[in-house]
Amino acid sequence: xxxxxxxxxxxxxxxxxxxxxxxxxxxxxxxxxxxxxxxxxxxxxxxxxxxxxxxxxxxxxxxxxxxxxxxxxxxxxxxxxxxxxxxxxxxxxxxxxxxxxxxxxxxxxxxxxxxxxxxxxxxxxxxxxxxxxxxxxxxxxxxxxxxxxxx
Amino acid sequence: xxxxxxxxxxxxxxxxxxxxxxxxxxxxxxxxxxxxxxxxxxxxxxxxxxxxxxxxxxxxxxxxxxxxxxxxxxxxxxxxxxxxxxxxxxxxxxxxxxxxxxxxxxxxxxxxxxxxxxxxxxxxxxxxxxxxxxxxxxxxxxxxxxxxxxxxxxxxxxxxxxxxxxxxxxxxxxxxxxxxxxxxxxxxxxxxxxxxxxxxxxxxxxxxxxxxxxxxxxxxxxxxxxxxxxxxxxxxxxxxxxxxxxxxxxxxxxxxxxxxxxxxxxxxxxxxxxxxxxxxxxxxxxxxxxxxxxxxxxxxx
Ligand code: SF4
Ligand code: SF4
Ligand code: SF4
Numbered sequence: 395x396x397x398x399x400x401x402x403x404x405x406x407x408x409x410x411x412x413x414x415x416x417x418x419x420x421x422x423x424x425x426x427x428x429x430x431x432x433x434x435x436x437x438x439x440x441x442x443x444x445x446x447x448x449x450x451x452x453x454x455x456x457x458x459x460x461x462x463x464x465x466x467x468x469x470x471x472x473x474x475x476x477x478x479x480x481x482x483x484x485x486x487x488x489x490x491x492x493x494x495x496x497x498x499x500x501x502x503x504x505x506x507x508x509x510x511x512x513x514x515x516x517x518x519x520x521x522x523x524x525x526x527x528x529x530x531x532x533x534x535x536x537x538x539x540x541x542x543x544x545x
Numbered sequence: 546x547x548x549x550x551x552x553x554x555x556x557x558x559x560x561x562x563x564x565x566x567x568x569x570x571x572x573x574x575x576x577x578x579x580x581x582x583x584x585x586x587x588x589x590x591x592x593x594x595x596x597x598x599x600x601x602x603x604x605x606x607x608x609x610x611x612x613x614x615x616x617x618x619x620x621x622x623x624x625x626x627x628x629x630x631x632x633x634x635x636x637x638x639x640x641x642x643x644x645x646x647x648x649x650x651x652x653x654x655x656x657x658x659x660x661x662x663x664x665x666x667x668x669x670x671x672x673x674x675x676x677x678x679x680x681x682x683x684x685x686x687x688x689x690x691x692x693x694x695x696x697x698x699x700x701x702x703x704x705x706x707x708x709x710x711x712x713x714x715x716x717x718x719x720x721x722x723x724x725x726x727x728x729x730x731x732x733x734x735x736x737x738x739x740x741x742x743x744x745x746x747x748x749x750x751x752x753x754x755x756x757x758x759x760x761x762x763x764x765x766x767x768x769x770x771x772x773x774x775x776x777x778x779x780x781x782x783x784x785x786x787x788x789x790x791x792x793x794x795x796x797x798x799x800x801x802x803x804x805x806x807x808x809x810x811x812x813x814x815x816x817x818x819x820x821x822x823x824x825x826x827x828x829x830x831x832x833x834x835x836x837x838x839x840x841x842x843x844x845x846x
Contacts, residue, residue, distance in 0.1 A: 403756040414609070421608040471711035471844065495711070498841030499591050502613035523601060523694070524594035524614055 456483025458543040464491065465539030469531025471495030476532065478539040485515050488536060500525040504532050511536060559807075567804040573823050574634070574799065577830045578641040584834075585842040586638040586710035590703050592621040593747045597689045604690030613841055620840045622754055624833060629760040630751050631829045633741060634799040636837075638710065639703070640741050643733045644781075650734035666736045671783040674743045675795060682746035702726035737781035741797065752794030759814040762796065762803065768810055776802035776811060800826065 458480045466475040472495020479487040488508050493501055503525040510519040517537045521529035581588070595618025602609050609615070621632055633640050651663040666674070688694050699718045702725040708715040715723060732739035741748050755761050764776075777784065780802055782795045803811040803822055819825040838846050 397758065400756060400758050403753075407756065417603065418609060421606055424606060425608045470707075471713070497587050497591070497844050498846075499613040499617055500587075500841075502841060524591075524597060 457545060458483055458485070458540065459545045461543065463539040463542045465535040465537065465542065466492075467531050467534030467538060469493065469496050469535075470500065470527035471497070474528070474531035474535045476535045476539060478536060478543065480543050485512060485540075488512065490532075496528045496531070500528045504528050507532055563804065563807070570800060570804050570823055570826075573826060577635045577826070578644065580830075581636045581834075581837075582638045582641050582710075584845060585636070585837050587707055587844070588617070588621070588632075588837060588842045589637045589639055589747055590707055591617040591840075591842060593618075593703075595619070595621075596686070596747070596750060597694065600686050600690040601692065601694070604692055617840050617842065620836050622750075624836060625751050625754040625760075626756055627760060628829050628832075629755040629762075629798040630748075630794075630796060631798045631826075632833065633748060633751060633797040635826065635830055636833055639706065639745070640738065640797070642706070643738050643740055646730055646733035647737045647739075647781075664735055668783050671742065675782075677743050678745055678749040681744055682749040685746050700725065702729055738797065742782050742795070755794060755796075762798075762811050762813055765810045765812075768808060770808060773807065775805045775807065779805045 460480050460482065463478050463480070464475060465478065466473050468474070474493050474496065475491040477487075477489045477491050478485060479489075488511060490508075503522045507519055507522065507529060511517060511533075517533050517540065519533065521533070591614060594614040595616075598612065598614045599609060599618075611619075625632060654660045654663050685694075688697065700721040702722050705715045705719050705722040705726045708719070729740050729744070732743075736742070781799060782797060784793055784795055784802075800822060803809075813822070813825060815825055816822060819828060834843075837843055
């Protein structure tokens with residue numbers, strides 16, 4: 395039969411794709427449970443942070459002075475520069491200024507780092523596997539901006 | 546003057562026509578490879594990052610997302626399903642590096658060492674060595690799923706290569722990778738498509754993809770000249786072209802064999818539509834270029 399080869403291959407592919415379905419279902423269930431846990435933890439942490447912030451506000455212990463600061467570091471194919479906004483002692487915004495040396499597919503990977511850094515209010519975040527250079531460039535650029543922001 | 550007139554009057558012999566067509570095809574291919582080398586040198590690494598992403602995520606039991614690396618993998622895979630391994634033959638910068646090194650090595654051996662034939666590995670050894678890349682893929686995939694890949698940081702020759710394509714020098718912690726790359730370059734000088742045939746984990750994945758019947762070359766074997774093996778001798782990945790269709794996933798769609806066949810026995814089904822092999826190649830290059838830009842592979846756009 396002329397198309398036997400073709401049909402066999404298509405069937406194999408469908409089998410492989412089909413295997414992803416139960417996996418995704420199971421992983422989603424697990425992720426939901428974890429998300430619930432994480433939500434609870436986050437609630438407690440948010441409350442803690444609020445308390446700490448009130449204490450900090452009272453003593454003004456944020457290490458950063460309010461303002462907008464620029465930082466630059468070497469990424470994959472050139473300098474990565476960012477602009478960090480400090481407001482009320484918190485990091486409120488991180489903007490990418492120049493990332494022309496980074497490939498777009500890699501840049502999309504590291505965008506999640508910006509959220510992570512805002513969430514944790516710091517640069518202690520893991521690099522993204524496969525986009526190490528771009529990740530490091532971004533983290534180091536923010537680090538430099540924060541250094542300038544130190545009181 | 547006279548000679549020229551004669552040439553115009555006499556019908557051009559088929560062999561001369563074939564040689565001209567061959568040269569044009571080779572030049573078009575080289576031009577396409579240079580274009581992609583300059584604009585999308587990181588395409589193959591991004592595609593393989595997609596494979597690593599899937600296995601890392603599944604190893605950790607997390608939910609798979611369609612992120613940019615996964616998209617590149619799906620894009621490259623889908624393209625290969627439809628058009629065969631055109632990506633390997635015309636687009637991939639590491640494959641192009643292999644072609645360049647082998648070509649320079651040939652010039653060196655013929656012009657300077659005055660060798661008549663370029664050194665290469667015995668043809669019988671190729672099919673065996675070609676299986677190595679599956680081991681390489683399996684090893685990397687297992688390491689990634691086990692979350693151990695970070696311990697191999699600095700050993701990848703691709704990381705070193707991508708430093709060079711970014712016009713940067715690798716740092717000293719990439720020494721193992723630099724050594725691997727040098728060994729691979731030596732291999733590339735000895736055997737055409739050395740890395741692609743024997744080691745490339747992404748190539749190993751690609752071998753199972755060209756499933757569409759129109760993605761692969763077809764060969765009209767009963768129509769062959771007796772004892773002819775011109776196609777086999779020119780194939781950079783040493784394919785034995787004894788069957789009707791070239792279903793072999795090793796074929797990188799370079800089109801070299803189609804050019805040498807004295808009977809025009811090797812054709813893509815799409816050649817009926819495109820009439821001309823070069824136009825079909827340019828069509829596929831244009832499709833990939835658009836796809837690559839959309840996937841975020843182009844460093845300028
Ligand atoms: S086999 Fe691997 S290195 Fe060779 S051209 Fe294909 S993707 Fe590139
Ligand atoms: S079979 Fe033809 S198109 Fe395929 S790799 Fe060999 S020479 Fe190139
Ligand atoms: S070069 Fe053409 S005629 Fe010769 S073996 Fe190959 S397909 Fe047949």
